Ligand code: 13P
């Protein structure tokens with residue numbers, strides 16, 4: 001490690017202590033960012049962590065909607081997102097006016113909102129979900145109720161297939177996960193016939209159909225730890241491979257596609273974390289009027305778990 005890296009890390013640790021800060025990082029973050037974090041997890045685990053932390057400051061190493069969720073749950077804490085350009089493109093594929101129109105077309109429908117959405121869209125929704133609990137959330141909705149699912153058509157389609165519920169799917173998608181093609185998975189399977197294939201539900205149905213298991217990033221981490229398989233093909237953003245290899249040195253991990261990179265996730269660096277702690281900016285704060293309504297949808301999700 002270079003001397004400058006050591007110094008950078010020492011400065012972060014020192015400032016973090018002085019400011020009573022917790023660093024939360026998503027499983028897709030750069031390896032060095034994950035290694036610097038107090039906790040690394042999936043969207044659900046990170047929001048549960050944010051909801052219970054005793055820190056005064058949360059440095060959120062992830063994308064904007066994740067920092068917003070922390071702000072929704074912890075209005076008294078300072079939530080820093082080290083780079084404001086770290087936004088999830090899928091979250092911007094649904095807007096409040098368009099969702100309101102859809103609700104008008106289907107009065108009485110329950111709106112289930114993937115957590116990869118803006119706080120304003122969450123405020124228009126009945127309940128949130130992540131990829132870890134989407135099936136459970138939908139199963140709780142009475143069978144006679146119509147469901148509008150926003151914004152990920154592929155997660156929504158997967159949940160509809162798992163639950164047998166008819167759902168109105170918003171046409172959003174993740175530009176990173178659609179790069180994982182069925183032929184990528186088939187090629188990896190041919191090269192590693194003994195491997196287990198774990199795929200994220202944001203992938204296209206043609207890709208999830210080839211998986212042994214379809215899981216959130218947290219689910220992929222857990223199953224990789226528990227499985228007897230020595231080789232595992234991973235169909236999600238490749239940042240997760242760092243943690244998988246670190247936690248499972250005896251197993252081999254193969255990304256289904258090297259193209260599955262989320263550029264926004266990679267904007268957070270050790271330099272931007274330090275800069276953010278020094279300046280205590282950029283802060284993500286959800287206006288109270290939106291926060292209270294969005295919190296109701298997030299709380300309903302957290303009650304389900
Ligand atoms: P997880 O909730 O599975 O961590 O997924 C978040 C995400 O952004 C996937 O692209």
Ligand code: SF4
Nearest residue numbers: 088089090174176262
């Ligand atoms: Fe958004 Fe896709 Fe990046 Fe996840 S991987 S943050 S859904 S763009």
